[in-house]
Amino acid sequence: MKNHRKSEKLFKQAKAIIPGGVNSPVRAFKAVGGNPVFIVKGKGSKIYDVDGNSYIDYVLSWGPLILGHAHPKVIKALKSAAEKGTSFGAPTPLEIELANLVLKAYPSMDKVRMVNSGTEATMSAIRVARGFTKRDAIIKFEGCYHGHADGLLVKAGSGAMTFGIPDSPGVPESYAKNTITIPFNDIDALKTVINRQWKSIACVIIEPVVGNIGCVLPKPGFLAAVRALTKKYGIVLIFDEVMTGFRVAYGGAQEHYRIKPDMTCLGKVIGGGLPVGAYGGKKEIMSIVSPEGPVYQAGTLSGNPLAMTAGIETLKILLEKGTYKKLESLSSMLERGLKDAAKRAGVATRFYRAGTMFCTYFTNKEVYDYATAKTADTAKFSRFFSGMLDRGVNIAPSQFEAGFMSLAHSASDIEKTVRAAYESLKRA
Numbered sequence: 001m002k003n004h005r006k007s008e009k010l011f012k013q014a015k016a017i018i019p020g021g022v023n024s025p026v027r028a029f030k031a032v033g034g035n036p037v038f039i040v041k042g043k044g045s046k047i048y049d050v051d052g053n054s055y056i057d058y059v060l061s062w063g064p065l066i067l068g069h070a071h072p073k074v075i076k077a078l079k080s081a082a083e084k085g086t087s088f089g090a091p092t093p094l095e096i097e098l099a100n101l102v103l104k105a106y107p108s109m110d111k112v113r114m115v116n117s118g119t120e121a122t123m124s125a126i127r128v129a130r131g132f133t134k135r136d137a138i139i140k141f142e143g144c145y146h147g148h149a150d151g152l153l154v155k156a157g158s159g160a161m162t163f164g165i166p167d168s169p170g171v172p173e174s175y176a177k178n179t180i181t182i183p184f185n186d187i188d189a190l191k192t193v194i195n196r197q198w199k200s201i202a203c204v205i206i207e208p209v210v211g212n213i214g215c216v217l218p219k220p221g222f223l224a225a226v227r228a229l230t231k232k233y234g235i236v237l238i239f240d241e242v243m244t245g246f247r248v249a250y251g252g253a254q255e256h257y258r259i260k261p262d263m264t265c266l267g268k269v270i271g272g273g274l275p276v277g278a279y280g281g282k283k284e285i286m287s288i289v290s291p292e293g294p295v296y297q298a299g300t301l302s303g304n305p306l307a308m309t310a311g312i313e314t315l316k317i318l319l320e321k322g323t324y325k326k327l328e329s330l331s332s333m334l335e336r337g338l339k340d341a342a343k344r345a346g347v348a349t350r351f352y353r354a355g356t357m358f359c360t361y362f363t364n365k366e367v368y369d370y371a372t373a374k375t376a377d378t379a380k381f382s383r384f385f386s387g388m389l390d391r392g393v394n395i396a397p398s399q400f401e402a403g404f405m406s407l408a409h410s411a412s413d414i415e416k417t418v419r420a421a422y423e424s425l426k427r428a
């Protein structure tokens with residue numbers, strides 16, 4: 001067993017002054033039990049905790065660190081940018097540079113606006129879609145998480161196709177009632193809702209690969225059907241690629257599945273570990289965004305030079321020849337290893353992967369939506385999680401989160417991970 005004495009002490013202190021002792025709920029290990037470890041350093045594929053333990057890291061700050069921790073070129077660029085000041089509240093050339101990189105990678109967008117988080121990106125994109133269509137209702141899919149804006153913390157109403165009900169205290173019924181939640185991969189449900197009430201529907205927002213119930217892939221033809229239906233009824237299709245962006249492919253899920261959404265939300269990777277979100281779309285839609293148009297959206301630190309610098313450096317490295325070939329080879333090596341470990345340990349699991357994001361479900365059932373993901377044995381997952389942490393491997397502290405690969409991981413990291421997985425699975 002690893003020594004976690006200092007982490008335990010810090011967690012007690014943190015809980016006295018920060019809600020749940022963390023600045024984002026999933027970090028508190030509530031889904032897996034036990035106390036979180038406090039991290040003091042990351043380098044390459046590894047993170048190091050206050051008690052001197054090291055871990056091969058597959059959380060990677062929940063996706064942003066596709067280059068691994070503290071990439072030397074990113075750190076060097078950040079140091080030099082910081083010496084010139086941290087934020088000016090005025091336009092800078094860096095914002096043009098990152099916007100150009102993003103638009104080149106996502107040709108479905110003509111214009112893009114930088115914000116500070118994925119939540120801000122989706123919240124703003126929905127407001128723009130409502131302003132553009134002059135309609136109020138939105139459709140989302142069960143299990144998809146688009147950040148914590150009020151209208152998105154909504155679960156399916158009594159019948160899945162009816163208006164939503166709040167999924168958190170503090171969200172007024174009046175906000176929830178404009179959000180319709182239907183099962184992912186259920187095109188008939190989408191058809192029924194749209195045929196019945198398309199006149200009131202501003203947008204459909206979707207995680208094209210659902211990273212917030214683990215890793216759930218779209219069934220063949222599903223995304224194309226969503227695209228066709230939304231186009232037919234003038235409904236704005238928003239791809240929330242905050243997680244899939246640059247991870248499923250450099251051009252995101254929309255490149256991989258060849259779908260052109262009307263708007264795209266990005267985050268995580270484009271900030272290289274600093275706070276950045278972005279939303280964009282076709283010029284006729286984005287031209288209504290203030291100050292060009294009447295739909296208001298703003299942010300003190302939006303496009304700040306440090307975050308732009310980290311994002312630019314990250315994307316430039318991702319653009320280097322062979323990057324995605326290497327990411328694919330590392331990710332597929334891990335997939336083969338984990339599947340084989342489960343087989344040798346005699347544990348029923350289902351493994352899904354889209355590019356550099358993946359999930360092992362502790363179930364023998366096919367997982368294609370929220371309900372089937374929920375068949376997973378979370379108690380077994382929790383024992384697996386603790387076994388992996390104790391063997392120096394950091395995976396997401398929840399069965400319903402994705403894991404991520406980085407360019408910094410090595411074949412030997414993956415061999416160690418697979419050995420730890422076999423030992424942990426046998427005891428899970």
Ligand code: KE4
Pocket residue numbers: 024025026027062116117118119120122145146147148207211212240241242243244267268277401
């Ligand atoms: P942020 O506001 O956390 O930057 O982004 C919200 C968001 C939007 N869209 C998608 C598809 C997302 O995955 C996220 C955030 N992802 C979670 C991981 N499940 C962030 C981790 C956390 O909440 O601490």
